[in-house]
Amino acid sequence: xxxxxxxxxxxxxxxxxxxxxxxxxxxxxxxxxxxxxxxxxxxxxxxxxxxxxxxxxxxxxxxxxxxxxxxxxxxxxxxxxxxxxxxxxxxxxxxxxxxxxxxxxxxxxxxxxxxxxxxxxxxxxxxxxxxxxxxxxxxxxxxxxxxxxxxxxxxxxxxxxxxxxxxxxxxxxxxxxxxxxxxxxxxxxxxxxxxxxxxxxxxxxxxxxxxxxxxxxxxxxxxxxxxxxxxxxxxxxxxxxxxxxxxxxxxxxxxxxxxxxxxxx
Amino acid sequence: xxxxxxxxxxxxxxxxxxxxxxxxxxxxxxxxxxxxxxxxxxxxxxxxxxxxxxxxxxxxxxxxxxxxxxxxxxxxxxxxxxxxxxxxxxxxxxxxxxxxxxxxxx
Numbered sequence: 338x339x340x341x342x343x344x345x346x347x348x349x350x351x352x353x354x355x356x357x358x359x360x361x362x363x364x365x366x367x368x369x370x371x372x373x374x375x376x377x378x379x380x381x382x383x384x385x386x387x388x389x390x391x392x393x394x395x396x397x398x399x400x401x402x403x404x405x406x407x408x409x410x411x412x413x414x415x416x417x418x419x420x421x422x423x424x425x426x427x428x429x430x431x432x433x434x435x436x437x438x439x440x441x442x443x444x445x446x447x448x449x450x451x452x453x454x455x456x457x458x459x460x461x462x463x464x465x466x467x468x469x470x471x472x473x474x475x476x477x478x479x480x481x482x483x484x485x486x487x488x489x490x491x492x493x494x495x496x497x498x499x500x501x502x503x504x505x506x507x508x509x510x511x512x513x514x515x516x517x518x519x520x521x522x523x524x525x526x527x528x529x530x531x532x533x534x535x536x537x538x539x540x541x542x543x544x545x546x547x548x549x550x551x552x553x554x555x556x557x558x559x560x561x562x563x564x565x566x567x568x569x570x571x572x573x574x575x576x577x578x579x580x581x582x583x584x585x586x587x588x589x590x591x592x593x594x595x596x597x598x599x600x601x602x
Numbered sequence: 603x604x605x606x607x608x609x610x611x612x613x614x615x616x617x618x619x620x621x622x623x624x625x626x627x628x629x630x631x632x633x634x635x636x637x638x639x640x641x642x643x644x645x646x647x648x649x650x651x652x653x654x655x656x657x658x659x660x661x662x663x664x665x666x667x668x669x670x671x672x673x674x675x676x677x678x679x680x681x682x683x684x685x686x687x688x689x690x691x692x693x694x695x696x697x698x699x700x701x702x703x704x705x706x707x708x
Contacts, residue, residue: 484620484627491628520615527621531628 340371340448343455343575344473346497346505348489350460352481353510356546358457359387360557360565364572365453366421367557373412373451375424375444377469378459379434382426389553390415390423399427402439408446417558422451432464437471444472453575462496470497476505477537482512482523487531494534506537508571513542514585525582538571540564541585625668633673635666647677656682 345358355378362374376384379399385391393413396406401424408424415421424447427434447454458469470476476497480490490507497505509525516522525539543564549556556565557572570580635643644664651657658680667676 484624487624488627488631492631495632517617520617523617523620527617531621531624 340451340454341474342444342472343475344458344469345477346458347479348493349486352479352486354479355383355387355457358455359555360568361572362455363555363557364569366418370452371420372453373422373447375456376426377456379426380431382428384457385425387550394425397425397427399430399434402435437468440468441472478505479508479510481510506535508538510540511542540567629666629668629673
């Protein structure tokens with residue numbers, strides 16, 4: 338049974354594609370799936386650093402495509418999770434180094450050895466994006482509940498559908514329940530109403546993402562953080578499990594409001 | 603007062619504003635109608651409608667918007683009437699009462 342190629346994209350930069358790719362990959366691998374994470378952001382690689390594998394890069398995606406290395410040589414096995422491997426991007430080239438046909442061939446090869454091939458798409462809608470969606474069997478769109486991110490996501494959804502790819506699924510990232518409660522941030526329903534695609538996950542804003550990236554230890558490796566738990570739920574849904582969506586309710590009590598008043602005049 | 607408002611109050615509902623702005627901007631993005639195109643459309647609509655009925659050209663409005671029925675192109679065209687407008691009932695002269703009063707006196 339060939340693997341599933343899933344591209345994680347967004348349009349807007351900085352909304353959490355790389356973090357999501359790393360953590361969904363980790364969560365799937367923890368559940369025994371063979372996962373290959375592919376960094377398609379040639380020239381601005383980051384998946385290696387987020388996964389904590391930056392010191393083990395010998396060959397990269399461009400080396401494989403140009404025939405200087407075999408796929409097996411370029412893939413880095415994660416020592417924490419043997420089922421998880423990374424194909425890093427090149428850092429000294431740019432998106433023109435690879436084309437859609439080459440990406441599709443690469444993923445066809447990866448599909449034979451892995452249950453999941455997760456492609457971390459670069460931001461934008463140019464060559465790098467086109468390369469990353471070409472081989473996709475499924476797509477995940479990452480969005481934050483902000484005007485610019487949602488606008489860009491809408492454009493990307495349009496482009497994906499124009500490319501006759503299956504309808505993407507949505508991950509709402511960096512939700513801040515307290516702000517939603519105060520009416521200062523759009524909620525899940527607002528975003529879904531505007532984008533009108535199927536939801537696959539909601540990930541709350543979580544400071545442990547910063548510390549985990551600092552250390553190169555994706556949060557989904559352990560069961561301690563809210564964001565990690567959210568990524569794990571997404572992995573379970575990808576595996577066909579019917580996991581209900583978390584209701585984030587962070588309404589500060591009266592005493593806490595009182596305390597805040599004196600802290601922030 | 604401010605103290606109490608911050609203790610009990612809700613914020614300025616900027617999330618609602620964000621959603622409305624998004625729907626408007628996406629209505630334009632999705633249909634790919636630039637403001638240039640809208641201006642051309644407006645001139646052409648004025649020209650066509652003017653062939654059949656007199657309109658108030660200066661106050662014609664054409665825009666992309668978002669409603670309950672989805673994204674819509676809306677044209678508001680004030681029409682210039684052929685006769686003066688009829689005043690509402692309350693302003694018409696009260697002749698009936700004075701006739702009865704006149705009859706009662708007689």
